[in-house]
Amino acid sequence: MKALSVNHLxxxxxxxxxxxxxxxxxxxxxxxxxxLIGHNGSGKSTLAKVVTGLLGFRFQGSVEVFGLSLSKSxxxxxxxxxxxxxxxxxxxxVGSTVEEDIAFGLENHSVPRExxxxxxDTFAKEVGMEAxxxxxxxxxxxxxxxxxxxxxxxxxxxxxxxxxEATSMLDPSGKKEILSLIHRLKKENPSLAIxxxxxxxxxxxxxxxxxxxxAGKKIEEGKPVDVFKDQxxxxxxxxxxxxxxxxxNALRExxxxxxxxxxxxxxxxxxxxx
Amino acid sequence: MSTxxxxxxxxxxxxxIHRLDPRTKILTLVLxxxxxxxxxxxxxxxxxxxxxxxxxxxxxxxxSRMKIKTLLKSIMTMWFMxxxxxxxxxxxxxxxxxxxxxxxxxxxxVYWEAFLDTARxxxxxxxxxxxxxxxxxxxRPLDLTxxxxxxxxxxxxxxxxxxxxxxxxxxxxxxxxxxMDDVSRIMKAQxxxxxxxxxxxxxxxxxxxxxxxxxxxxxxxxxxxxxxxAMESRGYDPNAKRTRYRKLSFHLGDLFSAVAVAxxxxxxxxxxxxxxxxxxxxxxxxxx
Amino acid sequence: MPIAYRNVSFVYSAGSPFESAALRGIDCAIEPGSFLxLVGRTGSGKSTMVQLLNALLVPTEGEVVVDEYVNSPDKKRRTKKxxxxxxxxxxxxxxxxxxxxxxxxxxxxxxxxKNFGATPExxxxxxxxxxxxxxxxxxxxxxxxxxxxxxxKRKVAMAGILAMEPDVLVLxxxxxxxxxxxxxxxxxxxxxxxxxxxxIVLVSHDMDLVLECAxxxxxxxxxxxxxxxxxxxxxxxxxxxxxLEEPKVFAFVDALRKLxxxxxxxxxxxxxxxxxxxxxxxx
Numbered sequence: 106m107k108a109l110s111v112n113h114l115x116x117x118x119x120x121x122x123x124x125x126x127x128x129x130x131x132x133x134x135x136x137x138x139x140x141l142i143g144h145n146g147s148g149k150s151t152l153a154k155v156v157t158g159l160l161g162f163r164f165q166g167s168v169e170v171f172g173l174s175l176s177k178s179x180x181x182x183x184x185x186x187x188x189x190x191x192x193x194x195x196x197x198x199v200g201s202t203v204e205e206d207i208a209f210g211l212e213n214h215s216v217p218r219e220x221x222x223x224x225x226d227t228f229a230k231e232v233g234m235e236a237x238x239x240x241x242x243x244x245x246x247x248x249x250x251x252x253x254x255x256x257x258x259x260x261x262x263x264x265x266x267x268x269x270e271a272t273s274m275l276d277p278s279g280k281k282e283i284l285s286l287i288h289r290l291k292k293e294n295p296s297l298a299i300x301x302x303x304x305x306x307x308x309x310x311x312x313x314x315x316x317x318x319x320a321g322k323k324i325e326e327g328k329p330v331d332v333f334k335d336q337x338x339x340x341x342x343x344x345x346x347x348x349x350x351x352x353x354n355a356l357r358e359x360x361x362x363x364x365x366x367x368x369x370x371x372x373x374x375x376x377x378x379x
Numbered sequence: 380m381s382t383x384x385x386x387x388x389x390x391x392x393x394x395x396i397h398r399l400d401p402r403t404k405i406l407t408l409v410l411x412x413x414x415x416x417x418x419x420x421x422x423x424x425x426x427x428x429x430x431x432x433x434x435x436x437x438x439x440x441x442x443s444r445m446k447i448k449t450l451l452k453s454i455m456t457m458w459f460m461x462x463x464x465x466x467x468x469x470x471x472x473x474x475x476x477x478x479x480x481x482x483x484x485x486x487x488x489v490y491w492e493a494f495l496d497t498a499r500x501x502x503x504x505x506x507x508x509x510x511x512x513x514x515x516x517x518x519r520p521l522d523l524t525x526x527x528x529x530x531x532x533x534x535x536x537x538x539x540x541x542x543x544x545x546x547x548x549x550x551x552x553x554x555x556x557x558x559m560d561d562v563s564r565i566m567k568a569q570x571x572x573x574x575x576x577x578x579x580x581x582x583x584x585x586x587x588x589x590x591x592x593x594x595x596x597x598x599x600x601x602x603x604x605x606x607x608x609a610m611e612s613r614g615y616d617p618n619a620k621r622t623r624y625r626k627l628s629f630h631l632g633d634l635f636s637a638v639a640v641a642x643x644x645x646x647x648x649x650x651x652x653x654x655x656x657x658x659x660x661x662x663x664x665x666x667x
Numbered sequence: 668m669p670i671a672y673r674n675v676s677f678v679y680s681a682g683s684p685f686e687s688a689a690l691r692g693i694d695c696a697i698e699p700g701s702f703l704x705l706v707g708r709t710g711s712g713k714s715t716m717v718q719l720l721n722a723l724l725v726p727t728e729g730e731v732v733v734d735e736y737v738n739s740p741d742k743k744r745r746t747k748k749x750x751x752x753x754x755x756x757x758x759x760x761x762x763x764x765x766x767x768x769x770x771x772x773x774x775x776x777x778x779x780x781k782n783f784g785a786t787p788e789x790x791x792x793x794x795x796x797x798x799x800x801x802x803x804x805x806x807x808x809x810x811x812x813x814x815x816x817x818x819x820k821r822k823v824a825m826a827g828i829l830a831m832e833p834d835v836l837v838l839x840x841x842x843x844x845x846x847x848x849x850x851x852x853x854x855x856x857x858x859x860x861x862x863x864x865x866x867i868v869l870v871s872h873d874m875d876l877v878l879e880c881a882x883x884x885x886x887x888x889x890x891x892x893x894x895x896x897x898x899x900x901x902x903x904x905x906x907x908x909x910x911l912e913e914p915k916v917f918a919f920v921d922a923l924r925k926l927x928x929x930x931x932x933x934x935x936x937x938x939x940x941x942x943x944x945x946x947x948x949x950x
Contacts, residue, residue, distance in 0.1 A: 144846040144848060145816060145845070145849065146816045146817070146818075159608050159612060181614070184612060184614065187612070189609075189613075191609055193602075195557050196602045196605035196606050197605065197606070198553070199550070199553070199606070199609065199610055199613070199615075201519075201521045201553050204624070208624035208625075209610075209613055209615070210613040210614055211624065212622050212624055213613060213616065213619070214614055215621060215622050217622060218622055218624060218626065221622075221624050225624075241556075243557070254609075257613065261614070274843065274844055276709065276840075276843075276873075277872050277911075278708075278910050278911075278912065281912070306847070340848075343847065343849070344846070344848070345847035345848075348915045348919075348938070351938045352919070352938050352942060355938050355939055355942035356942050356945060356946070358942070359942055360946070361945070361946060361949065370918075370919055370922065373919075374919065374922040374926055377923060377928065378923060378928050561765075564760060565766060567718065567758075567760065568760045568765075571721060571723065571753055571756075571757070571760075571828075572753075572766070572782060572827065572828070572831070573750060573753055573754065573779055573781075573782025573783045573831070574782060589768065590778075593768035594765050594766055594767065594768050597767075597768075597813065598765055
């Protein structure tokens with residue numbers, strides 16, 4: 106089943122404004138981990154808000170969330186299946202403490218109070234924040250706040266997780282924390298679909314599918330191997346290739362003929378030392 | 380962090396008072412205020428009642444592990460008001476036949492009552508400050524808003540949106556530390572660009588403030604926009620029914636405290652209204 | 668222009684229940700023209716250390732000396748007039764785009780020089796030069812800074828500091844949140860500014876950036892200097908124990924060495940130099 110299906114989507118902030126998203130189509134299958142990459146201003150963050158109905162419904166084309174076509178009347182129902190994690194760790198921390206923030210979505214969906222404690226404990230544990238339940242956000246690191254945000258959306262049992270540059274404001278260790286959490290969640294829950302909007306190509310290299318966005322248009326779509334092998338094309342749209350692709354290219358420029366099927370650091374090191 | 384900011388700030392200790400239900404604390408604060416401001420027949424009785432309350436206040440103050448230094452500092456900030464009150468009381472016309480002359484200066488008759496009135500009101504203000512400090516230092520701001528929401532709940536029946544009011548209050552409290560951080564960071568950044576927030580003429584100070592306020596507002600708008608998105612995407616609807624995770628709980632200690640303070644306030648009120656005063660019989664200064 | 672930290676300690680909220688020590692007995696000197704990177708986990712004292720440099724904070728003990736300026740808790744020793752120090756030390760805060768506030772780009776960039784006594788014409792001239800350095804042409808001068816993209820805003824804020832013509836430039840996570848291309852442009856700019864003689868103090872968690880740019884590296888842990896040396900010495904340090912990531916190129920060199928290749932980390936700072944070294948090692 107398609108978790109998210111975007112068909113010929115176009116969007117502008119106001120009538121007559123330039124299109125931020127232009128005739129975009131792609132699917133995210135159930136259980137699939139899709140990365141959407143593009144430089145700042147490529148329209149990728151607008152996309153996250155359009156497909157969750159946060160920018161209204163004046164778009165052209167259609168957005169379907171688990172078969173439900175997004176409109177004013179269906180948006181509440183559609184959002185029940187979506188967990189959305191934003192970029193800024195502070196601005197999505199609604200509660201005054203960790204436990205209250207995880208509870209926020211539950212309160213909105215009128216989950217009885219007696220059931221909340223168990224759910225909060227489960228998901229705080231899932232993201233490794235069980236020791237911080239009573240802590241206020243001021244005392245937490247960016248990575249910890251994002252883990253709380255993830256726990257808060259997981260508590261709602263989403264089938265599609267959308268990460269809107271969820272790691273871009275974190276330091277490297279916070280980034281690592283969040284990415285390994287996402288990969289673990291994926292393993293524990295194979296049917297969970299993930300759409301990660303990012304400019305971190307190292308993260309994208311580990312996903313099932315990569316979609317490259319430039320000026321609101323889809324430039325490329327495919328497996329990471331196929332998308333990242335053309336470093337020049339990526340640089341032309343202000344993106345980088347992941348480390349291993351860049352190194353392989355730098356070696357090729359120096360006459361070391363690295364085979365094109367080598368796409369992990371481990372494999373490259375072993376090939377060089379064979 | 381400046382000390383004035385720390386004054387009245389919540390300090391996370393774990394004492395009996397910290398553990399009390401905030402509703403109890405607000406109720407007892409109001410009861411103490413009534414007891415403090417009840418008029419008494421004579422100065423002696425008035426100072427006696429205030430003295431008893433002062434002993435209670437000091438005991439509670441020390442019990443909640445607050446520093447006497449903080450209290451002295453906040454009293455120091457009142458010195459101008461004390462002086463002002465004294466002058467007002469000196470110039471208050473008094474009945475020469477029932478008042479007691481202390482001395483005359485430049486043709487002004489200064490009565491003992493002027494000093495006693497000043498002392499009485501200052502003592503009451505100090506007590507009020509003490510109880511307020513105890514309340515804010517032992518209660519998380521959020522618990523206070525919950526308690527306030529509980530007290531204004533009846534207004535819901537005349538159409539006042541109490542839950543939206545409470546959500547606004549708790550979000551405001553949630554974002555105060557974040558915005559204070561913004562203030563400090565922007566001030567440091569602008570200071571590095573040569574802005575001086577503490578010296579110079581009024582005009583240059585106002586100009587300096589613009590360099591703080593504009594970025595602060597821009598950022599606050601971004602924050603509120605993103606917060607609204609996050610809340611909406613997590614299913615928040617101000618008009619829908621929601622359940623509540625945070626819950627206030629009233630324990631035996633609360634009941635005991637509320638009853639004890641209520642009984643004390645009732646006693647003070649009784650003394651005030653009945654005019655009961657055993658010292659009247661002593662004559663002399665006791666009858667002033 | 669020498670910078671010296673002499674036995675510097677700093678305590679936040681001294682005497683309150685929130686008291687915490689951020690620096691404990693820092694002793695170090697920074698040579699003019701160097702490109703120093705300060706690294707360490709969040710809360711290790713890096714930001715405190717650089718904020719002492721232009722007297723945004725005053726040390727609890729010891730003193731920080733920048734040329735003739737002394738930042739000390741001792742009122743007698745402390746330099747009273749700090750404006751000259753603030754001009755000397757330019758400080759680019761993390762997410763500096765949040766300090767923009769005037770209605771046009773050129774006015775905002777000229778704001779710093781004006782505060783430091785430049786005439787309006789001089790300030791504007793300096794602003795235009797600085798904007799040129801960060802790669803924004805005259806079409807940007809009259810635009811509102813608030814209508815720019817994130818990367819452009821960052822450049823304007825950066826120009827606002829460069830226009831002050833500082834001798835020392837403090838950069839706090841300068842590439843955070845930028846896309847790869849914008850980061851590359853920034854890195855090139857830092858190197859160029861440093862080559863022209865400006866001392867740079869870089870505070871960052873991004874070890875790839877540190878390795879690429881810095882000529883000297885200080886690791887802070889719990890308010891103390893635990894490592895001070897050239898960046899390639901990072902290879903020997905157990906970075907994980909300081910909550911730091913190993914630079915990608917070093918992780919790869921490590922992998923090669925484990926597999927038996929004899930390759931030294933000296934001189935490796937990015938993908939290009941790594942490829943060059945591998946080529947040499949393969950011969």
